[in-house]
Structures are given as structure tokens and as C-alpha cells.
Amino acid sequence: MGVMSRRVLPACGYLCCFCPSLRTRSRQPVKRYKKLLTDAFPRSPDGQPNDRMIGKLCEYASRNPVRIPKITKYLEQRCYKELRNGQFYLAKVVPCVYRKMITSCKEQMPLYATSLLSIVQTLLDQTRQDDMRILGCLVLVDFLNNQIAVQNLFNFLYQAPFTGWTGLS
Template identity: 30%
Template sequence: MSFVKCCFEGGEGHDFLDSFVQKCTDPGCCCGCCSALRPRYKRLVDNIFPASPQDGLVKSNMEKLTFYSLSSPEKLDRIGEYLFQKASRDIYRRRHGFVIIAMEAMDQLLVACHSQTLNLFVESFLKMVQKLLESTDPQLQILATQSFVRFANIEEDTPSYHRRYDFFVSKFSSMCHSNVGDATTRDKIRLAGIQGLQGVIRKTVSDDLVENIWEAQHMDKIVPSLLYNMQSAEKYETLSCMETDTREGAEEVPARLAEACLRELVGRASFGHIRSVLRPVLTHFDRHDLWIPNDFAVHVFKIIMFSIQAQYSYSVVEALMQHLDAAGGAERARGSV
């Protein structure tokens, strides 16, 4: 009895030809005739995965894959799609170690890609990130967020007009409201959600040609998510726009990171977009009765006034007064009924 066999053994005629062009899936086959028929990019991708996920990414083979992708940039979309397919199967089989390796490979290829060829790879990359975010495993969600943030920090020469971030805004916003039982895990998920929103803002807010992040459908998710986390602060300390947050662990506390994200969002707002930010702020205060006591409301508006471009600060006061006057009028009308 032979323990090593060829998966094409015993084939005749047409049956043999059909089996010959199929991918070898039998671990007992070691003749090498199967893998030789596969496209080179698939063989290179397969080789970056170790026999055991604990061994991590095979770095020498990853270097070969990176060199190949740079030498043949037209293959980037196929490489990305194949990595996505492998990761999807591993997620389904709960082989999370291999999923982490696939995501690490995606990250390295993303950094190595030249800006001219980035669009060929980004679609598969974002599909991979979305797949991991859809997982119920917090570790995969956090991993996906970290990869998205790296992507957001890459400047692209040419914007992608058809790329949309609706899913990412919704998912990151929901992560900001995580209520899992374990406090440490909950904070990690919320931090990841805020970091993800920060990445979306940086990726979209400065380019008018891509998706308009200032639309109400996005601001109604982003702003309340930030305010929700800011409310969890034990003490409200408002820094002016000239000060830097040097408090220890500022990037590891959801409330502080949310405040930094709100500052960045307000600071990037042009005159036409200021009310897009203010409207969900005012609505949030109304819905959650945060006007009395007014500690948190004062804290938030100080942040807005310190962060906004100086020439637009009057519009904040104007919008606030109009809202309070309208709310007071409605209250008097109800009282007279």
C-alpha cells in the first residue's frame, strides 16, 4: 500500500485530461505536477502561508510576491482577489491564524504598491477589510480597522470616483457603541471604531471628487458616535486649539480619542459644511436631554469654537442661538396649551 500517490494516477483519455487541469486538493499528492500548472501569482501567494499559522508569514516568500507584484503590476488585482478568496474560506472555517497572515500580506502589498497602480489593488483590499469587519470576532474587527487606517493614511494621486465608504461609516459607528460585557474588549472595539471613523474622514474630507462625507446620512452616524464616547469621560477638560493633548494614554481612552477626532472633523469643515456638523450635535443634545445640566454641552461647544477656523466661529454662535430660540418657543407653545 502506497502512502504517497499522484492525484492523476489511474486517469485515462478524457477523464485524465479533465483531472489534469484541476487544482490538486489531495494532501497525499506530492508529485509536483499539479502546482506547476497553476498561475505563477497563485503559487507565490500560496507559498507565503506556513504549514502552521503559529509560524507566521513566510517572509522570504513574501519578498518574492512583493517583487513579482512590482514587476507585474497588472497582476495586482488578481493577487488581491486570490488573497481575498483564501481569507474568505479561512474565515468560514474559523482558521483565524491564516486570516491574520492574509491581512498582513495585503498590508505589505498595499504599502509596496506604487501610487499609479494602487487602484488595481485597493478594491480587493477593501473587500478583505469589509469581510473581516463583518466577522463577529473582535480580534478580526480590530485587525481590519488597523489595516483600514493604514490605507487611509496613503495619499493617492488619482481619486477613485466610484469608491464608496457607506459600509465603513456604518460599521465603525456601530463599533463606537459596542456594549460587550468585558470592559477591556469593549474599550478596544470602541477605540477601533473611532480610529476607523478618523480614517474615513481623512480619506474623504479633503477631496471633493470622492464621496461627500458631509452629507447628513454620514454626519448623523459619525457625530453622535463621537459624542457618545466623549460622554463617558469622568472629567471634561477642554484644551484650546493652541494646546496639545499630552495626557498619558490619550490615544488609548475612547473619550479622548473621540474628542481628538471631533476636533479634526470641525477643523476641516469649510463654511458650507459647518452646519452639517452642528445639526447632529444639537439633535444629540435634544434627544438625550444634555442641555441641563449643561456641563457636557459647554464642553463640546468649547471644543468646536477652539477647533473651527476663526473666520467661521460666528456661524456656530448664530446656529446655537437660533436652535435655543426655536426650542424655547416650542416649549412656551406647549406650556400655553
């Protein structure tokens, strides 16, 4: 007889048919969107956002709309953290992701519209960083140009994200 491999027996040493360590790897849930999100951000301060990973993330979000709230929650937290820390080169990646999501995930727009509007409001509130405000304006223009449902426009008008701006009245 041969020696049984450690891969067949779990770490506890008992052979149980319900043990999760004996489950095949393809059946275990994979949090692929987290890897795609971390790969989209540049590694160095002078690096650019990884457009290829942002595209893959948007493709993944369009195929799995259930994951969009988790993706937007991560993006919001990351944007607020980087703005607080003053790392604006990392905070610029979040609007890039949203701009790509606007064009590639039009049908899922109600799932991320409120998150996008809160990010735009935060970007427009950056009074010392003109490039962040410009990026916020570009995201807002893309959002308004790619509207499918009127409900998102009502959210935009009645949430009053721009309390200091009197252009709507």
C-alpha cells in the same frame, strides 16, 4: 547511430515543429505568483506568515501590475474560505499581504483598492474575533495614510463599507 532521447521526441512519437512539448522551458508561461501565494501561508496552526515570500510577492506585483487582479482575487477567495472554516490563523495572512502591498505598490493602488476595502469590511464584521477587527483597523489606517490618488478615498467614502458606523456623516 545512437538512440534518440525521449526528451527530443514528444510523447505522441511524432516530430512536429509546432508541438508545445518541444518548446523550450524558458518560453512557457510560469504562474509564479501562485507559488508565492501558497508559500506565504503557514504550514502549521502555530506558524507565522512567511514574510520573505510576502515581500517577494509584493515585488513581483510591482513589476507585473497585470497580475494584481488575479492576486487579489485569490487573496479574497482564500480569506473568505478561511473565515468560513474558522481558521483565523490563515485568514490573518491576507491582511499582512495587503499591508505590505500598500507600502510597496503605491502606484498600483487603484488596481487593488476595492478588493482591499471589501476585505477590511469583512474583517470589521467579525464580531466574535477582536484580533481580526484590530487587524482590519490597522489595514484601513495604513490604506488611508498611504493614499496617492484621491479617487481611492472617494471609493472609500461612497461605497459605504461601514454602514453601521456613523462617523462619516
